[in-house]
Amino acid sequence: xxxxxxxxxxxxxxxxxxxxxxxxxxxxxxxxxxxxxxxxxxxxxxxxxxxxxxxxxxxxxxxxxxxxxxxxxxxxxxxxxxxxxxxxxxxxxxxxxxxxxxxxxxxxxxxxxxxxxxxxxxxxxxxxxxxxxxxxxxxxxxxxxxxxxxx
Numbered sequence: 001x002x003x004x005x006x007x008x009x010x011x012x013x014x015x016x017x018x019x020x021x022x023x024x025x026x027x028x029x030x031x032x033x034x035x036x037x038x039x040x041x042x043x044x045x046x047x048x049x050x051x052x053x054x055x056x057x058x059x060x061x062x063x064x065x066x067x068x069x070x071x072x073x074x075x076x077x078x079x080x081x082x083x084x085x086x087x088x089x090x091x092x093x094x095x096x097x098x099x100x101x102x103x104x105x106x107x108x109x110x111x112x113x114x115x116x117x118x119x120x121x122x123x124x125x126x127x128x129x130x131x132x133x134x135x136x137x138x139x140x141x142x143x144x145x146x147x148x149x150x151x
Contacts, residue, residue: 028101028126029141035094039076039141041068047082048075050090052145053107053120064144070131074140085109101126104149123147
């Protein structure tokens with residue numbers, strides 16, 4: 001009976017070890033240098049990040065940006081990385097590094113008129129997403145807006 005209990009405990013211990021190994025966080029293809037995000041493809045353009053801002057009219061409809069190639073160009077090598085805006089009018093900085101590839105960002109955009117500029121405090125997360133095309137499944141790095149923050 002003791003022998004069976006020891007075997008059972010050993011099996012349970014090995015099982016938990018295998019579960020822990022399978023749940024290890026996947027290595028994501030990005031880094032930070034001088035306060036800017038980079039992937040192996042290039043620097044993440046500020047326009048890609050600015051797309052995640054809530055619009056002045058209150059529209060908060062963009063949840064995720066494909067950074068790298070899926071079947072066509074991702075935001076990093078897109079012809080227009082900030083549709084509807086001028087990338088030169090936008091900038092961001094990292095306010096806080098959180099766990100699980102999450103970051104608190106302050107993203108600002110210069111606008112015409114007396115307002116001059118507006119900022120949005122967003123929480124983003126880098127993630128590897130599945131992309132299915134022609135029956136093939138590939139992994140694509142994305143930047144996802146997962147919330148807002150206040151001081």
